[in-house]
Amino acid sequence: MRIHGEGELISAFIDGELGADEAAEVRDHIAACASCRESCASLRSAKSLLARAPRRAMPPDLVAQLEGRLARPLWRRVLDSLRPPVSILVPAGALAAAVLVVAAWFGARRALPEQGIPLEPLLAAHSRYTAESLVPASELVASNYSAQLNAYYGDSPDQE
Amino acid sequence: MAIRPIRNRLPLLLLALWFAAPPVAAGALPDAQPLLDAALSAPDRPYQGHLTVTQWSGRQTHAEEVEVYYSPTNRYRWEFLAPDGSVTRSIVSDGANETTWLAHPGKAVTGEAVRTATKLMMPERERELLLKNYRLSVTGPDSVAGRKAWVLVLRPLVAGKPHQLLWIDTETQIILSIKRFLPGMQFATIARFTHFKLNPSLSDVTFKLSIDSSVPVTGDMTPDFLSIDELEKTTGRETDLPDMLPGGFAFESADYFEVGKEMVRHLRFTHGLAVLSIFLTDKPVNLPRGGMSRPAPPLSPPGALRLASTGKVYAFQHDRQYYTLMSDVSRDLLEHIAARMIPQKKASRQPRPAVTAAPVDPAGRIRWTKMAGSVESVELTANRLWAKTKMGKSRDFIVTEASKIIRDKKLAKLADIKPGDKVRLLRYNSATREIKKIELAPAVSHWAKR
Numbered sequence: 001m002r003i004h005g006e007g008e009l010i011s012a013f014i015d016g017e018l019g020a021d022e023a024a025e026v027r028d029h030i031a032a033c034a035s036c037r038e039s040c041a042s043l044r045s046a047k048s049l050l051a052r053a054p055r056r057a058m059p060p061d062l063v064a065q066l067e068g069r070l071a072r073p074l075w076r077r078v079l080d081s082l083r084p085p086v087s088i089l090v091p092a093g094a095l096a097a098a099v100l101v102v103a104a105w106f107g108a109r110r111a112l113p114e115q116g117i118p119l120e121p122l123l124a125a126h127s128r129y130t131a132e133s134l135v136p137a138s139e140l141v142a143s144n145y146s147a148q149l150n151a152y153y154g155d156s157p158d159q160e
Numbered sequence: 161m162a163i164r165p166i167r168n169r170l171p172l173l174l175l176a177l178w179f180a181a182p183p184v185a186a187g188a189l190p191d192a193q194p195l196l197d198a199a200l201s202a203p204d205r206p207y208q209g210h211l212t213v214t215q216w217s218g219r220q221t222h223a224e225e226v227e228v229y230y231s232p233t234n235r236y237r238w239e240f241l242a243p244d245g246s247v248t249r250s251i252v253s254d255g256a257n258e259t260t261w262l263a264h265p266g267k268a269v270t271g272e273a274v275r276t277a278t279k280l281m282m283p284e285r286e287r288e289l290l291l292k293n294y295r296l297s298v299t300g301p302d303s304v305a306g307r308k309a310w311v312l313v314l315r316p317l318v319a320g321k322p323h324q325l326l327w328i329d330t331e332t333q334i335i336l337s338i339k340r341f342l343p344g345m346q347f348a349t350i351a352r353f354t355h356f357k358l359n360p361s362l363s364d365v366t367f368k369l370s371i372d373s374s375v376p377v378t379g380d381m382t383p384d385f386l387s388i389d390e391l392e393k394t395t396g397r398e399t400d401l402p403d404m405l406p407g408g409f410a411f412e413s414a415d416y417f418e419v420g421k422e423m424v425r426h427l428r429f430t431h432g433l434a435v436l437s438i439f440l441t442d443k444p445v446n447l448p449r450g451g452m453s454r455p456a457p458p459l460s461p462p463g464a465l466r467l468a469s470t471g472k473v474y475a476f477q478h479d480r481q482y483y484t485l486m487s488d489v490s491r492d493l494l495e496h497i498a499a500r501m502i503p504q505k506k507a508s509r510q511p512r513p514a515v516t517a518a519p520v521d522p523a524g525r526i527r528w529t530k531m532a533g534s535v536e537s538v539e540l541t542a543n544r545l546w547a548k549t550k551m552g553k554s555r556d557f558i559v560t561e562a563s564k565i566i567r568d569k570k571l572a573k574l575a576d577i578k579p580g581d582k583v584r585l586l587r588y589n590s591a592t593r594e595i596k597k598i599e600l601a602p603a604v605s606h607w608a609k610r
Binding site: 115116117118119121122123124125126128129130131132133134135136137138139140142143144145146147149150153154 | 196199200211213215224226228236238240248249251260262264265267269271274275277279283286287290314324326335338340349351378381382383415417419420422424426428430432433435437439441443444445446447473484486
């Protein structure tokens with residue numbers, strides 16, 4: 001078994017997680033290898049510091065929540081495990097909202113009346129052509145024609 | 161049987177007596193047709209005056225005063241006045257070009273003077289239509305602005321068409337007053353001189369409109385007179401409308417223009433006096449709010465009918481195409497026309513007789529036609545250019561010294577034209593193929609939005 005430089009194996013040795021044969025083998029290597037002995041001492045020191053660190057009690061509501069979950073039937077716990085994580089739910093929700101907005105926009109466009117062509121240029125074209133009629137009505141035509149132009153290009157009260 | 165009070169019939173009786181009774185001095189009355197012909201020709205003497213224009217349409221009445229100046233040949237100036245006497249709009253012609261000045265938006269619209277181009281329908285044919293659809297008579301004399309005038313009465317032979325009265329100066333045959341109306345309906349237009357002066361001293365300045373260089377000038381609103389075939393070839397759109405419509409309306413000519421980015425095809429029909437415009441668009445036309453509207457009768461296509469000062473407007477949609485009809489005939493006649501003008505099916509479409517309008521009419525006016533498309537090539541040494549229509553047909557044109565080349569609203573030269581340039585409008589002499597005017601993109605449409 002390779003032991004030299006295997007930090008995880010040394011950590012397991014310190015935690016007493018190895019079998020008797022493995023633990024004896026590691027113990028022999030550490031006794032013979034200065035660098036592994038140093039690593040072992042460093043790991044023991046870190047674990048000792050962590051073990052002495054103050055611990056905070058679990059909030060009571062979290063305890064109750066956990067107990068509630070554990071009390072749920074198995075099928076429910078299976079279903080919960082199948083629920084997608086939040087990291088997927090957020091972008092998926094945003095995408096769905098965007099689709100809804102676009103669909104609503106298209107729907108609104110269809111529901112709204114189509115943007116029409118202003119009537120004034122057509123009235124002006126009709127009047128201007130009427131000026132070419134066989135029987136002249138110059139002033140009448142000119143009045144209509146210029147009024148329609150005014151209604152189209154300006155804010156004249158002459159609008160129809 | 162109930163006896164109706166005679167006072168209800170009194171106006172009819174009086175009207176019948178008025179038409180039936182011989183004039184007091186019948187021998188002194190001129191013949192109607194020569195009087196009409198004299199009035200149709202352009203005045204050969206200068207005049208100026210002040211007239212009022214009054215229009216009734218439905219419940220609305222609109223009146224304005226106009227200062228008029230005229231000088232042969234075809235030079236005119238109309239100044240439309242606000243109640244305070246200020247000029248709201250002016251239309252000025254130097255005989256060839258016309259400028260409309262709109263004071264309120266501070267904008268000028270330019271084009272060619274009225275009656276400088278030749279229509280597709282010859283005047284003889286239009287006169288024939290008029291005499292076929294109207295009965296002419298003369299009464300009078302009457303007095304207008306202190307001058308003696310004959311009253312030429314044009315009465316339609318078919319109901320629903322406007323009546324027209326012309327007060328024609330007995331000495332000069334200048335029209336002093338016009339009245340057009342539909343009997344029994346709230347629709348009439350009247351123009352009448354209140355002051356009239358013959359042979360005034362009018363300088364050239366009167367017929368020129370000096371516009372500040374900062375004023376936006378928009379053009380070109382001059383109508384062109386295309387046959388259906390020319391319209392179809394130029395626009396690439398088929399137009400299945402009959403040549404004749406109910407009420408004696410005959411197809412005269414077609415044209416097209418742009419409103420914003422939308423193409424509007426304009427087909428004109430005439431029965432000699434009134435004009436019927438049919439506009440074809442791919443989008444609906446916004447009808448005026450208010451006014452009159454009523455559901456179409458069962459035979460008519462479903463549409464809306466409204467009143468406008470220029471006449472009635474009837475709009476409907478058929479087969480993804482929007483139709484807007486405009487004329488000053490009665491609503492019943494307009495709806496009847498709408499019902500009968502539904503395009504013929506392609507399978508039953510009759511071959512259209514080729515319209516070969518004379519390139520020059522008897523009055524010597526040139527017939528201009530127009531096209532749109534793109535420039536194919538330019539030959540500077542020969543002063544020629546080849547352009548391709550929207551249908552892909554290639555044509556050659558001659559550029560002369562009189563040809564006006566416009567790019568971005570500025571005068572340009574033949575050398576400035578490059579292959580591939582978009583031709584928004586090219587007006588040319590159909591006989592000689594000489595270009596009168598060519599507008600290159602990105603020239604703004606004359607109906608482009610403010």
